[in-house]
Amino acid sequence: MKQEIYNTLDRLGIDYTRLEHPPIMTMEEGMTIAQKLGVSPCKNLFLVNKQKEYFLLLLSGNKKLSAKSIAK
Incomplete structure (x- = not known):
C-alpha cells in the first residue's frame, strides 16, 4: 500500500x-x-470506515483530535 x-x-x-x-x-x-x-509538526492519521473507504487525516501539531466530530 505504501x-x-x-x-x-x-x-x-x-x-x-x-x-x-x-x-x-x-x-x-x-x-x-x-x-x-x-517543517512544522503535524499529525497524520490513516482512517477507515465501515464501508472500507480509506482516508488520510492531516492536523496541525497543536490541534486536538475529536473522534466524534470526524465520525460526523
Missing part, C-alpha cells in the same frame, strides 16, 4: 519529501522528525 501512495502522489504531480522512521506515538517524538525536515 508504494501505491507514492505512485499516486507521483501521478498527480504532488511534491513530497520522504523520511523513513519507526512509528511515533507522541508529538514530542515527532518534533525531532519535523526539525530534520524543517
Whole structure:
C-alpha cells in the first residue's frame, strides 16, 4: 500500500519529501522528525470506515483530535 501512495502522489504531480522512521506515538517524538525536515509538526492519521473507504487525516501539531466530530 505504501508504494501505491507514492505512485499516486507521483501521478498527480504532488511534491513530497520522504523520511523513513519507526512509528511515533507522541508529538514530542515527532518534533525531532519535523526539525530534520524543517517543517512544522503535524499529525497524520490513516482512517477507515465501515464501508472500507480509506482516508488520510492531516492536523496541525497543536490541534486536538475529536473522534466524534470526524465520525460526523
